[in-house]
Each structure stands twice: as structure tokens, then as C-alpha cells.
Amino acid sequence: MAEPFLALRKVSKHYAGVTALDKVDFDIQKGEIHCLAGENGSGKSTIIKIISETVKADPGSVIEIKGHAVHGNKAIDAINKGIQVIYQDPSLFPNLTVAENIALGGFVASHRKLINWKELRRGAEKAMARIDVRLPLDAIVREISIADQQLVAICRALTRDVELLIMDEPTASLTKKEVDSLLAVVTDMKSKGIATMFVSHKLNEILQIADRVSVIRDGKMVGTYPGSELNDEKLTILMTGKKVEYQRFVAGKNGNNPILECQWLSRRGEYKDINFKLFPGEILGITGLLGSGRTELALSLFGISQPDTGEILFNGKPVNIRSIQDAMRLGIAYVPEDRLTQGLVNNQSVGKNIIVTTLDSLVNRFKLLDQGKVTDSIQRWIKDLTIKIPSVESPVQTLSGGNQQRVVLAKWIATQPRVLILDGPTIGIDVAAKFDIHKIIRELAEKGIAIILISEEIPEVYNNCNRVLVMHKGCILGEYDTRQATQEDIQNHVNGAY
Amino acid sequence: MKKLLTRHETYVFLAIVVFSIIITSINPSFFTIENLFDLLKSYSLMGTFAIGMLFVLISGGIDISFTATATITGYVVAVLLLKYGEGLNILSVFLIAGGIGILLGLFNAVIIYFFKIPSIITTIATLNIYYGILTVVSKGKWLYGFPTWFGDFNNIRVFTLYTADGNPYGLSIITVIWFALILIGWFILRYTILGRSIYAMGGNPASAQRAGFNLLGLNLFVYSFMGLMAGIGSVIQALLVQTVAPNSLVGKEMDVIAAVVLGGASLTGGTGTMLGTILGVTLIAIMGNGLTLMHVSSLWYKVIIGFVILVSVGVSAYRSKRSTRKHIITEVN
Ligand SMILES: Nc1ncnc2c1ncn2[C@@H]1O[C@H](COP(=O)(O)OP(=O)(O)OP(=O)(O)O)[C@@H](O)[C@H]1O
Ligand SMILES: [Mg+2]
Numbered sequence: 001m002a003e004p005f006l007a008l009r010k011v012s013k014h015y016a017g018v019t020a021l022d023k024v025d026f027d028i029q030k031g032e033i034h035c036l037a038g039e040n041g042s043g044k045s046t047i048i049k050i051i052s053e054t055v056k057a058d059p060g061s062v063i064e065i066k067g068h069a070v071h072g073n074k075a076i077d078a079i080n081k082g083i084q085v086i087y088q089d090p091s092l093f094p095n096l097t098v099a100e101n102i103a104l105g106g107f108v109a110s111h112r113k114l115i116n117w118k119e120l121r122r123g124a125e126k127a128m129a130r131i132d133v134r135l136p137l138d139a140i141v142r143e144i145s146i147a148d149q150q151l152v153a154i155c156r157a158l159t160r161d162v163e164l165l166i167m168d169e170p171t172a173s174l175t176k177k178e179v180d181s182l183l184a185v186v187t188d189m190k191s192k193g194i195a196t197m198f199v200s201h202k203l204n205e206i207l208q209i210a211d212r213v214s215v216i217r218d219g220k221m222v223g224t225y226p227g228s229e230l231n232d233e234k235l236t237i238l239m240t241g242k243k244v245e246y247q248r249f250v251a252g253k254n255g256n257n258p259i260l261e262c263q264w265l266s267r268r269g270e271y272k273d274i275n276f277k278l279f280p281g282e283i284l285g286i287t288g289l290l291g292s293g294r295t296e297l298a299l300s301l302f303g304i305s306q307p308d309t310g311e312i313l314f315n316g317k318p319v320n321i322r323s324i325q326d327a328m329r330l331g332i333a334y335v336p337e338d339r340l341t342q343g344l345v346n347n348q349s350v351g352k353n354i355i356v357t358t359l360d361s362l363v364n365r366f367k368l369l370d371q372g373k374v375t376d377s378i379q380r381w382i383k384d385l386t387i388k389i390p391s392v393e394s395p396v397q398t399l400s401g402g403n404q405q406r407v408v409l410a411k412w413i414a415t416q417p418r419v420l421i422l423d424g425p426t427i428g429i430d431v432a433a434k435f436d437i438h439k440i441i442r443e444l445a446e447k448g449i450a451i452i453l454i455s456e457e458i459p460e461v462y463n464n465c466n467r468v469l470v471m472h473k474g475c476i477l478g479e480y481d482t483r484q485a486t487q488e489d490i491q492n493h494v495n496g497a498y
Numbered sequence: 499m500k501k502l503l504t505r506h507e508t509y510v511f512l513a514i515v516v517f518s519i520i521i522t523s524i525n526p527s528f529f530t531i532e533n534l535f536d537l538l539k540s541y542s543l544m545g546t547f548a549i550g551m552l553f554v555l556i557s558g559g560i561d562i563s564f565t566a567t568a569t570i571t572g573y574v575v576a577v578l579l580l581k582y583g584e585g586l587n588i589l590s591v592f593l594i595a596g597g598i599g600i601l602l603g604l605f606n607a608v609i610i611y612f613f614k615i616p617s618i619i620t621t622i623a624t625l626n627i628y629y630g631i632l633t634v635v636s637k638g639k640w641l642y643g644f645p646t647w648f649g650d651f652n653n654i655r656v657f658t659l660y661t662a663d664g665n666p667y668g669l670s671i672i673t674v675i676w677f678a679l680i681l682i683g684w685f686i687l688r689y690t691i692l693g694r695s696i697y698a699m700g701g702n703p704a705s706a707q708r709a710g711f712n713l714l715g716l717n718l719f720v721y722s723f724m725g726l727m728a729g730i731g732s733v734i735q736a737l738l739v740q741t742v743a744p745n746s747l748v749g750k751e752m753d754v755i756a757a758v759v760l761g762g763a764s765l766t767g768g769t770g771t772m773l774g775t776i777l778g779v780t781l782i783a784i785m786g787n788g789l790t791l792m793h794v795s796s797l798w799y800k801v802i803i804g805f806v807i808l809v810s811v812g813v814s815a816y817r818s819k820r821s822t823r824k825h826i827i828t829e830v831n
Contacts, residue, residue: 076710
């Protein structure tokens with residue numbers, strides 16, 4: 001084989017008390033598409049941070065680029081060697097414009113002193129044209145959607161001379177159309193000799209584009225396989241070491257009185273004439289593509305926005321949910337789609353993050369925090385959600401992305417709500433953990449909690465829900481009883497509308 | 499038009515207009531060119547400090563120690579003036595004060611960067627160190643009786659007008675120096691990679707590191723620039739009052755920070771503009787001056803400034819909350 005562009009030999013990384021990587025061997029050929037697969041916390045992001053020289057590997061590790069050992073420990077060194085990274089969190093400048101976010105890095109690296117605003121905008125436009133997206137150049141990044149931010153990060157990587165583009169779960173918050181054009185870019189870059197390293201939990205994407213797939217488990221490299229020799233099942237076994245089987249779930253619904261009912265709910269430009277009933281103990285699925293109004297509807301149920309017309313009944317009584325506090329008082333909890341930026345206090349410990357929503361229930365009779373209860377509660381959620389952490393004292397920001405998501409889930413599930421709205425609860429979560437999270441959701445339903453499960457993934461709603469609503473352009477197109485309909489029926493309906 | 503309404507500066511400007519109208523209606527001598535030039539001269543000191551503070555706040559830090567820095571540079575300059583008065587000129591005085599200010603600023607930056615101590619704690623400590631050392635050395639003595647050229651420079655006017663009863667007034671050279679510093683600061687923030695990198699670092703330091711920015715260099719620049727402004731400010735102060743008193747500046751840091759925050763800079767970093775800062779200083783200047791002209795006891799000054807800051811910060815926090823709320827809702831569109 002030709003000399004690889006990048007080679008790692010016996011690369012290890014220890015954090016206090018954690019072995020993130022253990023003597024990993026790994027290489028990337030020029031112009032290949034190399035996918036990295038592994039469960040949450042297996043060390044994927046750590047490998048990336050070492051390659052990009054933002055984190056230093058343990059002594060004894062060897063990293064070679066084009067046959068030369070590298071010792072640099074500044075990000076700019078890796079950038080100058082043609083390595084660009086799109087991180088799991090988009091790593092943008094929230095206070096600057098789209099154009100600056102895309103093009104500023106290039107100006108810095110070329111040791112220029114002055115800004116030419118026209119040139120900067122042109123550079124940004126050119127990068128956007130490469131993946132065929134249009135974003136407002138002057139929009140402040142803080143104010144655009146997460147998906148758009150992800151696109152900005154991708155565009156930024158393309159403004160430079162790249163030889164290796166690394167993407168850490170770039171598709172977690174993109175629409176299907178955006179994912180397709182991103183994958184097209186990756187294939188296009190391959191034809192130009194640019195290598196891509198791709199990390200994703202969506203196995204179908206991996207199988208679609210990978211030349212080779214490396215699998216990592218608990219910081220150890222399991223092996224590297226040609227993409228053509230793998231399928232879903234094989235890859236899952238390699239990643240988890242066991243076979244994961246999906247089981248259908250049909251919850252019994254408790255009683256004939258809906259806990260929540262929407263009647264002709266509309267909000268201009270977001271959703272229209274929404275009617276549905278939610279019963280205690282059932283899991284109601286809402287599916288539809290990004291932009292179908294599914295999240296907007298959830299936000300109204302949680303008091304973040306108000307419907308223009310229509311009525312919400314809670315336990316048969318009309319209610320006005322004007323704020324999040326109103327919603328929480330009724331016992332409605334909402335786990336947002338974008339958990340990485342919402343809802344975590346990053347520099348606080350995992351334990352504190354889990355219990356913030358439930359402090360009231362953890363006090364003793366003197367109204368002081370009962371440390372025993374606190375520890376029990378934290379331990380229970382860490383075990384139930386198999387959150388992988390060195391200790392409950394670790395700050396959330398040191399967890400792997402998937403484990404951070406579990407912490408947010410734990411935090412809301414711990415409130416023991418009567419209605420739980422989960423918006424994309426398993427985005428960025430590995431197959432085995434998905435299974436665990438589904439199990440928890442089912443157990444909650446069995447306890448009589450009414451659950452709304454919003455997800456783009458049809459198998460997820462199909463396997464977990466009693467009923468599935470398909471949304472498109474703000475309207476409910478149809479309702480399926482999962483005991484009668486097949487997965488294909490729902491899939492076709494969604495695709496047809498799209 | 500819509501864009502104008504979303505800008506913090508617009509609201510500060512409106513506040514200035516409202517205050518001016520109120521003050522003028524009570525005491526018409528407020529709204530005269532003479533008073534304007536006078537204000538511009540006496541607030542050049544706060545204005546100069548504010549330029550440095552703006553840079554530090556944008557970078558995501560804060561510097562409490564600049565008044566102590568200015569006290570040291572002012573004192574050194576005063577001693578030299580008294581000793582070698584005729585051998586120095588205005589340029590060398592600015593260079594000496596600026597140079598020492600830069601050194602003291604670099605010291606702050608090194609501690610903040612290498613020991614990862616929050617800038618507020620570091621600079622509170624260095625404020626005490628700098629000021630303590632100076633108090634010991636100077637024994638709190640006031641210095642005055644500077645050479646005549648130093649006094650004359652203070653009276654230079656770029657152009658001169660006369661009041662009805664024959665008193666001269668006009669645009670002071672000191673105001674011109676302040677304006678020049680504003681222009682330089684504005685240019686750096688707007689048109690240099692350095693300036694934009696400071697915004698970037700203030701917006702998200704982790705992203706800046708990953709994008710290959712030189713965070714050490716940026717920190718060194720920001721705090722030494724603050725030190726430079728402190729040094730220049732100390733000379734302006736000496737020019738204005740022709741006296742250097744070791745206790746005249748320390749204690750005023752909050753006024754400067756207040757002015758910059760009033761102008762739209764956020765204490766969490768990443769935002770703030772030169773225009774906003776000028777408006778913030780102007781608003782504070784007008785209120786201080788106006789209260790005097792309206793014969794309100796100066797003791798009320800702090801109370802009123804405090805309220806204005808609360809309202810200003812409160813309004814901008816409310817507006818940013820509204821915009822993120824809107825953002826959550828439009829997320830998926
Ligand atoms: N700064 C840190 N301090 C301590 N431990 C850390 C730190 N960064 C990462 N780790 C640990 O290293 C391990 C590997 O994390 P990494 O982020 O590489 O996982 P990952 O494979 O990217 O997972 P995911 O799919 O969830 O993103 C995890 O157990 C994590 O808790
Ligand atoms: Mg990761």
C-alpha cells in the first residue's frame with residue numbers, strides 16, 4: 001500500500017482516572033473516505049482531537065503525517081498541514097457573522113494583518129457555493145438554527161487547502177437533503193484526492209460512503225474493515241461486542257380519559273389544525289421531516305410559544321400554557337432536540353446537572369438537601385442510563401457527546417412528569433445506548449406517564465409507539481396504529497409528502 | 499430602519515437626547531458650545547480609559563487594575579518632570595508613561611494566561627500590589643509645580659472662540675488626542691485581523707483555540723493596550739489638573755467599566771463597539787455635568803448612574819433573551 005497521509009502508532013491517552021485511548025493504530029490513505037465507528041465514549045472524538053493537535057497524546061505515541069513524525073501541539077500546525085476538523089459541537093464564534101465565521105480563520109492562518117471585507121464575503125460565498133447552500137452572510141451565528149451553524153462549520157473547513165477533512169458527527173442535526181449534499185461533497189472531494197474521516201452514529205450513512213471503516217471499543221481499536229464487507233448487523237456487533245435486537249413495544253393505555261388533548265390548534269406559519277388525544281401510559285409518536293412543524297408544536301405544549309387559535313385540554317379541562325413554569329406545574333416535561341447547547345451547565349458536575357430539576361424532592365424534613373437521597377438519585381440515573389463517567393464529580397464538559405445527551409435526558413426524566421415530550425431523544429446516541437433509552441421510555445410509559453416521542457427515524461417511532469402521527473408542513477397528514485400499519489406504510493407516506 | 503431599532507447604540511443615543519432636553523430646560527447654559535468643549539476636555543480622561551476597557555471586555559476579560567497602573571505611570575512622569583523638567587517634551591512624557599503602562603499590562607496578561615486565573619481576580623490583586631507599592635514609595639505625597647511648557651500644552655486649542663464677555667474657549671488639544679485614540683481603536687477593531695480575532699476569542703475561546711488563533715498573543719495585546727491607555731490617561735490627568743496625587747484615580751474603575759457596559763459591551767465578552775463606548779462615556783458625562791448644572795447634590799450622582807446602568811443592562815439582557823427565544827422557535831425552519 002502507498003504511504004498513508006496520516007498514521008497513528010500506539011497512540012494512548014489517559015485522562016485522570018480514564019483511559020480514553022489504549023495503544024491505537026490507525027491510518028488514513030490519501031483521498032480515501034474512512035469512517036470511525038464506536039459507542040458513546042469509546043474514544044472517537046479523542047482520536048480527532050489528537051490528530052488536530054488540540055490535545056496532546058501520552059508520551060510514546062507516534063503520529064506521522066506523510067511519513068514525518070509530528071510533535072506540534074498547536075492547532076495551527078495541523079491546519080497548516082492541511083487538516084481541517086468539524087467538531088461535534090460546531091465550535092463557531094456565536095457573536096460574529098456567518099461570513100466572518102467562515103472566512104476569518106483563513107485570514108489568520110495566512111498571517112494577514114488587515115481585513116478586506118469584500119474579499120471576506122467573497123471567500124464565504126465561494127465556500128457556500130461548493131456545497132450548494134445559501135445562508136445570509138450578515139446573520140449573527142448565535143441567531144441562526146443549529147443545522148445552519150453546522151453548515152457554517154462545514155463551509156469554514158472548505159475555505160482552506162484541505163488534504164484531510166475530519167467530521168465528528170456532522171449530520172446529527174441536518175435534514176436529509178442537507179445530509180445528501182454533504183455526502184455528495186465528501187464523494188466529490190475524494191475525486192480531488194482529499195481524504196475524509198467521518199464519524200457518525202447513523203450506520204446507514206457510514207455504509208453508504210465508507211471506503212474503509214475502523215471500529216473502536218472502549219479506547220481499543222477493534223479493527224479496520226473494507227466498507228463493502230460490512231452491513232448493519234456486522235457493524236453493530238463489532239461496535240458493541242453483542243447482538244442488539246429490536247423488539248416491538250405496545251403499551252397498554254390506562255383508562256379512556258385523555259390526559260392531554262389538542263383541538264384545532266394552529267399557530268401561523270408553524271402548524272395548523274392540530275387535533276389529537278394523548279392517554280396516560282401510551283407512547284404517541286410524531287414523525288415528519290425537519291421543518292414539518294413537529295418541534296414547533298412541542299414548544300407550544302411546553303409553553304415556549306402560544307398557539308394563535310384552538311384549545312389545549314389537560315385532564316379534560318381547558319388550560320392556558322403561557323410559560324415553561326405553567327407547563328412544569330401541570331407536569332409536562334420537554335427534552336429539547338438540541339441538547340448539546342440547551343440545558344446543561346457545562347462546568348458543573350454530572351451529579352449536579354442531573355438533580356437540578358428535582359431539588360424539591362430531595363430535601364429532608366428540615367428542607368435541607370438530603371445528601372443520602374441526592375447520592376441515591378444520581379447513582380440510579382447513572383446506572384439506568386448507563387452514563388459512562390469516571391465519577392459523578394466530573395464536569396459535564398469532559399464527557400463524550402453521547403454521554404452528555406444522556407445526562408440531559410436523566411435530568412428531565414428524573415422530574416417524574418405526567419406528560420413527557422421527547423424531541424429526538426437518541427440523536428447522536430449509539431445503537432446499544434439507544435436500546436437502553438428506549439427501554440427506559442417504555443418503563444416510564446408502563447408507570448402511567450404519557451409520552452410523546454418525536455423522531456425523524458421511522459423505526460424508532462414504529463417500534464416504540466402505539467400510534468404514530470405523520471406531520472408535514474405543519475399539518476397532521478395521517479395517524480397510524482402500529483399494530484396494523486407496517487413500517488413501510490409510514491415511510492412511504494413521509495417520503496411521498498417530501 | 500429596523501436594523502437601527504435592534505442596535506443598543508440607538509437606545510443610548512436616545513437616552514442622551516432625552517437627558518439633554520431635560521437638563522437644558524432646567525438650565526439653558528448646558529446646551530452651549532462652550533460647555534460642550536469643556537465637557538469634551540474633562541471627559542477625555544475617562545474616554546481614554548474606556549477605549550482600553552472596551553478591548554479588554556470584548557476579549558472576554560476585565561481589568562480592574564488600570565487605575566493603579568495609571569497612578570504609577572503618572573507618578574513616575576511627575577517625578578521625572580520635577581527632576582529633568584526642561585529636558586523632556588510632551589512626546590517623551592507620553593512614551594514613558596505608555597511604556598510603563600504596557601509593561602504592567604503585560605504582567606497582568608502573563609498571569610491570566612499562564613496560571614488560568616480569572617482576569618477579575620488577577621487584576622484585583624495587581625491593583626492592590628501596584629497601588630500598595632506606589633503608596634509606600636510615594637508616601638502619599640502630592641506632586642505639583644511642573645515646568646511651564648507642561649502647563650502651556652494643556653492650554654493649546656486647535657481653534658479658539660470667545661464668549662460674549664471675552665473669555666476664550668475652543669477645541670482642546672487633549673480632546674484631539676482622545677479623538678485620535680478613538681480612531682486608532684476603531685480601526686483596529688474594525689479593519690484588522692487582530693481586532694476581529696479579539697472579538698472571536700471573546701465570543702468563544704475554545705473555538706478560537708481550535709481555529710488556530712494565538713490566544714497568548716491576543717491576551718498580551720489586549721492587556722498591554724489597556725496599560726497603554728492607562729499610561730496615556732495618566733498624562734492627560736496630569737495635564738488637566740497640573741498635579742499628581744497618588745489617590746486621585748484608584749476607586750474610579752467602576753465608572754469606566756460602567757460607561758463601557760452602558761455603551762453595549764457585555765461582561766461575558768465578544769460584544770461592544772467603539773461608537774457605543776463613546777456614547778456610554780457621553781451619557782455618563784452629561785449626567786455628571788447635568789446634575790451639577792441642575793444643582794443636584796453630587797451625592798446623588800452615584801445613585802443615578804447606578805440606576806441608569808441597571809436599566810441599560812436589564813434592557814439588553816431582556817432583548818437578548820427575547821431573541822434567543824425567537825431563535826428556539828424558528829430553529830427548524
Ligand atoms: N477532558 C477530559 N477529561 C476527562 N475525561 C475525558 C475528557 N475528555 C474525554 N474524556 C473521556 O474520554 C472518553 C472518550 O471520550 P470521547 O469524547 O473520545 O468519546 P466519543 O467516542 O467521541 O463518544 P461520543 O460518540 O459520545 O461522542 C470518555 O470516557 C470521556 O469521558
Ligand atoms: Mg464524540
